[in-house]
Amino acid sequence: MAHPVDVHVGKKIRQRRWLIGMTQQQLAGRVGIKFQQIQKYETGANRVSASRLWDIAEALDAPVSAFFEGIEEAENAKAVHGQDNVPADILADKEALDLVRSYYAIPENQRRRLFELARVLSDVA
Structure with a gap:
């Protein structure tokens, strides 16, 4: 079973990639890995090493810390929806x-x- 932190970091990678309009293939090319590995990172199936996260952050033009933002809230929020019937993790x-x-x-x-x-x-x- 995937660790919740790995799942959170993977979601943040996917969110940032989507936000800037980059494909998994493009990100993989910039990082020097196969796109299947990006898929595994984004689902939390594989843990991202510190050096690889650094490379991904550079490729996505984001600080490494961005991939950990909101982790406390994600861990504490067990409800699927927050106030006003808005999903707790709308950017996912x-x-x-x-x-x-x-x-x-x-x-x-x-x-x-x-x-x-x-x-x-x-x-x-």
């Missing part, structure tokens, strides 16, 4: 990350209008 959802990426691709004035529309619609629901 690829659809949510795609939505955020698309949202920030919209010009700012239109983005504000879209945000207000979303607020109105969510108040109706």
Whole structure:
């Protein structure tokens, strides 16, 4: 069984990779390993060594500490959903990350209008 810390670090690697729009193949190429190894890291099936995590952090342009952020909350939060029916780990959802990426691709004035529309619609629901 995978250690919870390995699973958390793997999720953070996947989140960062998705956020910047990088594939497993691209990350593996930058780190010098096969993409299957990235898959194993991201699921927590394989533990990431310190030196490999350093290489991954460089390839993803993130500090090593970013992969440990929120680990205390993740360990303590046993409920699937937090307040307001929002998943506790919303950035673990690829659809949510795609939505955020698309949202920030919209010009700012239109983005504000879209945000207000979303607020109105969510108040109706």
